[in-house]
Amino acid sequence: MCCNVIREMSPAKMLPDKEAGFARLDLYPGSVLNERAFLSVVLSLPEEIFLQQSQNILKTTLLIALIAILFTLLVAWVVARKITSPITELVQASQLIASGDYTTRCYLTDSSEIGELARSFNHMAETLELGIQHLNNELLQRRNAELSS
DSSP: OHHHHHHHHSOOEEEEOSSSSEEEEEEEEHHHHOTTOSEEEEEEOOHHHHHHHHHHHHHHHHHHHHHHHHHHHHHHHHHHHHHHHHHHHHHHHHHHHHTTOTTOOOOOOOOSHHHHHHHHHHHHHHHHHHHHHHHHHHHHHHHHHHHHO
């Protein structure tokens, strides 16, 4: 009933909306809507326009969220590859040494802990290679000594 009284008191002015439909602008004496106000302005939008704008905002928000998630996944993948790639190289080198190839080295120039691990690995591999060469030389000398005696 309040809304009917308000409509009867003041004719509406129709303002064209750019997208669709019309916005309705009503001017009322302040005492009708608010007793303290001298004049009240009411802007009414058709429900379709309001819902369309809400849906547009929702679609934009979802698109931005999807782009942010994809970007985050890409960054996570790049960081994971940067971390796991040197570790994979160290694993492969250790498997080669375990299979008997003592000349294997891991060439990482990284200054991080993984680079330090690679340098330690190379030092260990070199020490192991020299130790095995020394043992083979001793074994060869003993065999030669046994054969000559």
